[in-house]
Amino acid sequence: MIIELLYPSVSALYGEKGNIDYLKHAFNEATFIETDLNSIPYFVNHPVDLIFMGPTTERYQKIIIENLLPFRERIFDLIRNNTFFIITGNALEVFGTYIIEDNGNRLNSLDIFPFYSKQDLMHRFNSYVLANYNGYEFIGFKSQFTRIFPIQELPVWLDVKRGIGFNKDLDPEGIQSYNFYGTHCLGPILVMNPLFTKDLFNQLGYSKDKIPFEDDLIKAYQKRVLEFKDDKLINYP
Amino acid sequence: MKPIRYYSALYSAKLAVFTLKRLGRNGTQFPGALAMRICPDFLKFVPQPNKLVAITGTNGKTTVTNLISDVLVKANYTIANNSMGSNIREGIITTMVNATNIFGNKIKVDYIVLEVDERVSPRIYPFIKPDTLIITNLFRDSYRRNAHVEFIANILEESIPKETQLIVNADDPLSSFLCKENKRLSFGLNPMENEQEVKDSRIKDLVYCPNCNQSLIYDFNRYHHIGKVHCPKCDFKSISADISASLDVKANELVVNFKDTVGRFNVIGDNTTDHYNLLSCITFLHSIGLDLDQIQDELNKLEIVKSRFDVVHVKDKQIIIMMTKDQNPVATSRVFDYIRKQKNINSAIILINENTEHHTLSENNAWYFDTDFEYLNQPNIKQIIGGGERVLDLKIRIEMAGIDPSKYAYTFNELDTVNCVDIDNVDAIFILNGTKNIPEAKIIRKELIKKIESSDQV
Numbered sequence: 001m002i003i004e005l006l007y008p009s010v011s012a013l014y015g016e017k018g019n020i021d022y023l024k025h026a027f028n029e030a031t032f033i034e035t036d037l038n039s040i041p042y043f044v045n046h047p048v049d050l051i052f053m054g055p056t057t058e059r060y061q062k063i064i065i066e067n068l069l070p071f072r073e074r075i076f077d078l079i080r081n082n083t084f085f086i087i088t089g090n091a092l093e094v095f096g097t098y099i100i101e102d103n104g105n106r107l108n109s110l111d112i113f114p115f116y117s118k119q120d121l122m123h124r125f126n127s128y129v130l131a132n133y134n135g136y137e138f139i140g141f142k143s144q145f146t147r148i149f150p151i152q153e154l155p156v157w158l159d160v161k162r163g164i165g166f167n168k169d170l171d172p173e174g175i176q177s178y179n180f181y182g183t184h185c186l187g188p189i190l191v192m193n194p195l196f197t198k199d200l201f202n203q204l205g206y207s208k209d210k211i212p213f214e215d216d217l218i219k220a221y222q223k224r225v226l227e228f229k230d231d232k233l234i235n236y237p
Numbered sequence: 238m239k240p241i242r243y244y245s246a247l248y249s250a251k252l253a254v255f256t257l258k259r260l261g262r263n264g265t266q267f268p269g270a271l272a273m274r275i276c277p278d279f280l281k282f283v284p285q286p287n288k289l290v291a292i293t294g295t296n297g298k299t300t301v302t303n304l305i306s307d308v309l310v311k312a313n314y315t316i317a318n319n320s321m322g323s324n325i326r327e328g329i330i331t332t333m334v335n336a337t338n339i340f341g342n343k344i345k346v347d348y349i350v351l352e353v354d355e356r357v358s359p360r361i362y363p364f365i366k367p368d369t370l371i372i373t374n375l376f377r378d379s380y381r382r383n384a385h386v387e388f389i390a391n392i393l394e395e396s397i398p399k400e401t402q403l404i405v406n407a408d409d410p411l412s413s414f415l416c417k418e419n420k421r422l423s424f425g426l427n428p429m430e431n432e433q434e435v436k437d438s439r440i441k442d443l444v445y446c447p448n449c450n451q452s453l454i455y456d457f458n459r460y461h462h463i464g465k466v467h468c469p470k471c472d473f474k475s476i477s478a479d480i481s482a483s484l485d486v487k488a489n490e491l492v493v494n495f496k497d498t499v500g501r502f503n504v505i506g507d508n509t510t511d512h513y514n515l516l517s518c519i520t521f522l523h524s525i526g527l528d529l530d531q532i533q534d535e536l537n538k539l540e541i542v543k544s545r546f547d548v549v550h551v552k553d554k555q556i557i558i559m560m561t562k563d564q565n566p567v568a569t570s571r572v573f574d575y576i577r578k579q580k581n582i583n584s585a586i587i588l589i590n591e592n593t594e595h596h597t598l599s600e601n602n603a604w605y606f607d608t609d610f611e612y613l614n615q616p617n618i619k620q621i622i623g624g625g626e627r628v629l630d631l632k633i634r635i636e637m638a639g640i641d642p643s644k645y646a647y648t649f650n651e652l653d654t655v656n657c658v659d660i661d662n663v664d665a666i667f668i669l670n671g672t673k674n675i676p677e678a679k680i681i682r683k684e685l686i687k688k689i690e691s692s693d694q695v
Contacts, residue, residue, distance in 0.1 A: 009445075013385050014603050015607050017607060128599065143601070186601070216629065233599055
């Protein structure tokens with residue numbers, strides 16, 4: 001198995017390194033490719049099984065878009081050919097049509113999914129997310145300067161029950177298309193959502209009965225789900 | 238002519254300060270909040286200080302503010318500061334209220350020493366302009382509020398007045414380049430005798446050249462992005478320190494090289510961050526023309542603020558309270574690094590971060606995954622004990638760090654952590670608290686003292 005981590009030294013803000021660590025615990029025999037900002041991504045010329053990219057700064061987001069734009073068609077093909085993508089935080093915006101920067105500039109992005117993102121550096125949007133997916137609850141945190149606005153109908157991943165979705169008026173959150181999973185939710189999501197992670201890993205060919213630290217992950221998850229449902233603890237926007 | 242609302246705010250806030258003091262409370266935030274409510278643009282009308290030094294940066298602000306304040310007082314300056322409380326706008330306004338005379342037209346102290354949260358800079362510096370601004374360092378911190386370090390650097394870049402002299406850490410290639418047009422003095426710490434570089438920090442906030450995006454080369458990497466860097470492609474490189482220091486390990490002194498002389502200063506703690514804090518303070522005091530002997534005399538009498546590092550000895554054991562700061566992976570990693578280097582003592586660690594916030598929210602623990610828990614994977618660290626609502630998340634992080642889970646005990650009630658400590662098998666117990674649970678740490682220490690004193694061991 002080959003797992004490519006795209007630009008991990010700048011694209012794993014907000015604790016998302018935890019997702020990378022967790023993948024390494026689970027797939028300890030896999031080959032992990034850590035792509036440098038100045039290198040051509042490994043996926044361009046080689047098959048990969050999973051690509052991970054997490055949140056980054058606004059400056060690096062622009063550089064990453066520049067880096068990836070020449071390989072847009074290849075990324076399209078990988079998605080259509082069922083390569084797994086786990087994309088978190090504002091890395092998701094890279095796959096949209098464009099980003100309206102805080103100064104009003106329009107920054108064209110990969111245009112793989114029909115949505116745009118709008119930055120507002122004066123406001124940080126923090127929220128909890130309690131969503132339904134595949135018959136179980138999915139949880140995460142949001143801390144971002146952007147909101148997403150669909151241009152056309154999107155292949156939605158999560159049905160948000162509480163918290164903020166794409167934007168304050170839209171409950172859906174995240175994109176799921178073929179094996180592409182992208183969300184602004186942080187956590188790290190693989191650690192916070194063992195039921196989802198187990199499903200995902202099984203699809204990836206994970207062969208053991210239990211995912212790493214499964215019992216402890218489930219205990220922590222169950223406690224969080226109860227907290228996320230508790231109005232006394234959480235004021236949802 | 239100042240508006241009536243300014244005077245109304247000033248007198249109301251002064252009355253609030255007086256009343257709160259009579260009630261035995263610090264009251265560092267409420268008077269400022271009250272003044273803001275009555276006069277939202279209060280800072281616009283407050284008189285300009287005679288001299289103002291502000292201290293900002295991710296870590297070390299409080300320590301540096303306290304050190305500078307203490308020395309200035311001992312050097313017979315009258316001062317006002319916010320060292321007892323809030324470093325956001327309300328706390329700063331309270332400090333200005335305290336420093337303003339009864340007529341509201343003059344600052345009655347020689348120096349104002351202000352700790353300023355980086356995020357509130359745009360709301361402060363347009364109105365009260367520091368003569369000197371010390372930027373201790375910049376790291377990622379508090380993701381919900383501060384996002385990432387570039388965001389904070391941009392805020393500072395845009396809000397620091399051009400006429401303010403900066404004192405910057407030459408070993409921090411992120412903050413030392415801020416506001417390039419401003420006059421600056423820099424300090425740096427030379428590599429210490431046998432100092433090992435810490436290249437295994439989980440996070441590094443400066444990996445690529447800010448000019449050309451080439452991977453930077455660390456010529457010396459003290460920890461995280463602290464050290465000396467250069468770009469192999471362009472001319473970007475760390476600045477040279479105007480005032481450099483070396484550690485004399487045997488004498489436990491910081492040997493500071495000024496342009497024309499050398500000064501020796503007792504260190505205020507064992508951690509490298511303590512040396513940086515001391516050095517920033519020395520640089521400032523020297524810059525305002527204080528006599529070197531006087532700086533030495535006064536600083537050598539001081540020790541680090543007890544809320545940050547506090548040791549007591551009970552029988553043959555030590556109990557150490559150290560602040561790790563909630564949501565701050567670098568401050569916590571620095572403490573973990575300090576503990577891992579205490580290789581000749583068997584220790585237990587009590588972690589009670591986060592416990593105070595669970596009443597209002599389900600805390601985001603993403604910062605655990607940027608914190609170097611791996612440093613705690615040492616044979617002489619016998620126990621790690623979690624207390625509070627987030628102990629299950631903590632367990633996962635500890636397991637992911639490769640630490641034997643049998644070393645980990647937890648309780649949802651932080652005060653019960655005392656009962657988890659295996660007193661007989663450890664020489665030192667570290668209590669690591671955040672900024673909001675210092676009282677709980679002290680209660681835990683009190684109970685530990687009782688437990689040790691009543692144990693059979695001599």
